[in-house]
Amino acid sequence: MYVIRDLPGYRILELVYEGSRTLVYRGVQESDRATGSEPSLRPVIIKTLRDPFPNFKELVRFRTQYIIARHLEDPHIIPPLALERYGNGYALIMPDDGRISLGDYWRKASHSLEEFLAIALQLADILHYLGRQRIIHKDIKPGNILIHPETRQIASIDFSIASLLPKEEQQLANPNVLEGTLAYLSPEQTGRMNRGIDYRTDFYSLGVALYELLTGVLPFQSRDPMELVHCHIAQTPVAPANFLDPRGIRYPEALSELILKLMAKNAEDRYQSALGLKHDLARCLQQLETTEAIAPFALGERDVCDRFLIPEKLYGREKEVQTLLDAFERVASPQSPPAPLGKGGEGGEEGGRGEGGNDFGGGIFRHRENCRGE
Numbered sequence: 001m002y003v004i005r006d007l008p009g010y011r012i013l014e015l016v017y018e019g020s021r022t023l024v025y026r027g028v029q030e031s032d033r034a035t036g037s038e039p040s041l042r043p044v045i046i047k048t049l050r051d052p053f054p055n056f057k058e059l060v061r062f063r064t065q066y067i068i069a070r071h072l073e074d075p076h077i078i079p080p081l082a083l084e085r086y087g088n089g090y091a092l093i094m095p096d097d098g099r100i101s102l103g104d105y106w107r108k109a110s111h112s113l114e115e116f117l118a119i120a121l122q123l124a125d126i127l128h129y130l131g132r133q134r135i136i137h138k139d140i141k142p143g144n145i146l147i148h149p150e151t152r153q154i155a156s157i158d159f160s161i162a163s164l165l166p167k168e169e170q171q172l173a174n175p176n177v178l179e180g181t182l183a184y185l186s187p188e189q190t191g192r193m194n195r196g197i198d199y200r201t202d203f204y205s206l207g208v209a210l211y212e213l214l215t216g217v218l219p220f221q222s223r224d225p226m227e228l229v230h231c232h233i234a235q236t237p238v239a240p241a242n243f244l245d246p247r248g249i250r251y252p253e254a255l256s257e258l259i260l261k262l263m264a265k266n267a268e269d270r271y272q273s274a275l276g277l278k279h280d281l282a283r284c285l286q287q288l289e290t291t292e293a294i295a296p297f298a299l300g301e302r303d304v305c306d307r308f309l310i311p312e313k314l315y316g317r318e319k320e321v322q323t324l325l326d327a328f329e330r331v332a333s334p335q336s337p338p339a340p341l342g343k344g345g346e347g348g349e350e351g352g353r354g355e356g357g358n359d360f361g362g363g364i365f366r367h368r369e370n371c372r373g374e
Contacts, residue, residue, distance in 0.1 A: 007084065007091055010046060021058070023048050026096060029081075043096035044081065049089045062090050065159040068135065076126045078146065078155045094157075098149070103142030105149060106213055110246050113255075117285040119147070120210055122154035124281060127206065128274035130156075131199050131306075136163040138197070140205035141184045142212065163197075182225055183218050184208045187233045187265050200267040203277070207262025207270075214251060215243045219263065233265065252294035255284055261299055276303025 006012075009031045017024035029042040049058055066083040073079075082093040102119070123145070130137060137144075137159065144158040161179045180189055186204035188195040211219045219237030222228050241256035258280055264270045271277045279302040287294045 007046065007086055009084075010044065010091075010093070011041075012046065016045075019050065021050055023050050029093070045094045045096045047092040047094070048086060051089075052087060054089045059089060061160040062092065064162065066090075066092055068159040068162050068164070069157075072129075072133065072135075074126075074129045075153070076122060076129065076155050078157055099146035099155060100149065101143050102145040102147045102154070102213075105147050106142065113245070113251075114285065114288060115152070116210075116214060117281055117288065118152070119154060119213070121278060121281050121285070123206055123209075124274050124278040126154070126156045127199075127202055128278065130202070131274055134164060134199075135159070136165070136197065136199055137202050137205075138162060138189065139180045139184070140202050140209060141181050142209055143181075145209070180205075182228050183220070185229075185232055186267075188267065190229045190232060192229060192233060195267070198267065200270050200272070203262050203270045203274075204264075204267075207259050210259050211237065211240060211263065214255070214259070215240050237263065252284070254294050254296045254299070257296075258284070258299055271300065271303050272305035273303055276300055279303075 007027075009029060010027050011030055012025050012027045014026050015023060016026050025046040025048075027044055027046050029044050049062060051058065054062075063083065066080050069077060069080050078094055078099075080092055080094050084091040084093060127140075137156070138161050139158060140156075144156065146155045146157055147153070178185065178190065184205040186197075186201040187193045188197050189201055208219060220228055220231035220235065222231065237260070239256045240251045240259055241253045243251055245251055258277075262270055262277070280297075280299050283297065284294050
């Protein structure tokens with residue numbers, strides 16, 4: 001492990017987080033290297049790479065979080081103070097105002113449903129702001145969300161894999177090297193959905209985070225990375241309404257459906273705007289404060305997308321897809337011999353592959369990959 005011994009201008013006090021790729025320290029700033037002045041000791045958080053010899057990609061990621069975050073002006077975003085050179089890498093300096101990770105805060109004591117909704121509303125505000133800035137975070141999770149224990153104000157951190165592109169593609173890769181945290185990864189971020197990544201990937205990750213905060217467990221739990229990928233793509237989690245709160249009462253059905261809507265497999269089925277999500281969360285909180293209960297209601301009534309998006313799904317080919325899947329099952333099954341297929345499939349038309357061929361074949365390809373576990 002690469003431990004900071006001496007960083008000019010700063011004094012290290014303690015190691016507060018040890019991850020697989022980064023180390024986070026609490027310290028104080030003893031002097032301003034830019035001006036040479038010696039201000040009063042300022043509490044800071046210092047984040048460094050764990051590897052003393054980072055590769056180029058790791059250095060780019062580390063610098064990216066500084067470049068993106070320093071230009072964001074929002075009370076829910078903590079702006080970095082500086083990016084210092086240290087050894088063969090960098091040290092990211094951030095102000096320390098006593099915040100702790102949301103995951104640590106939530107585990108230390110039991111919390112009310114009102115507090116949960118208040119935090120969820122702040123998280124919706126964060127996604128709304130990032131959406132307006134055309135930023136995709138791609139790693140929303142309780143560990144990347146800070147909360148002040150006294151004011152309960154939320155802030156988002158770690159933009160190391162964030163994207164400024166409105167949409168990008170995730171290539172098929174081994175689950176161990178995927179960007180982001182596998183337990184919170186959206187189906188399209190796995191690279192096995194033949195779909196692009198846009199701002200709605202953060203909605204899925206937020207849904208997983210809210211599910212964990214509310215129920216105390218992750219929706220999908222496995223030590224096998226490939227099994228987790230399969231769960232995100234094809235499995236439906238146990239509804240939060242099936243869990244009991246500390247009083248032994250089931251969680252409200254409306255809140256359960258809201259979280260599951262965030263976690264929809266297809267981006268088109270999730271919330272399309274953070275404001276639509278915020279409206280439904282506010283409605284839950286209002287009901288809870290006035291009637292001490294949350295009655296079911298229609299979700300997404302104020303959910304209006306503010307940008308033009310073309311759905312990445314095909315319509316009207318269910319019969320053809322099912323024909324190919326049935327043929328694949330017969331060939332893949334060891335119990336029965338494969339049945340011969342004519343040109344173009346069973347009764348299929350002859351001819352070349354049309355413009356929808358990539359998406360059409362992609363569905364069959366994903367089914368094959370899920371069956372083989374590759």
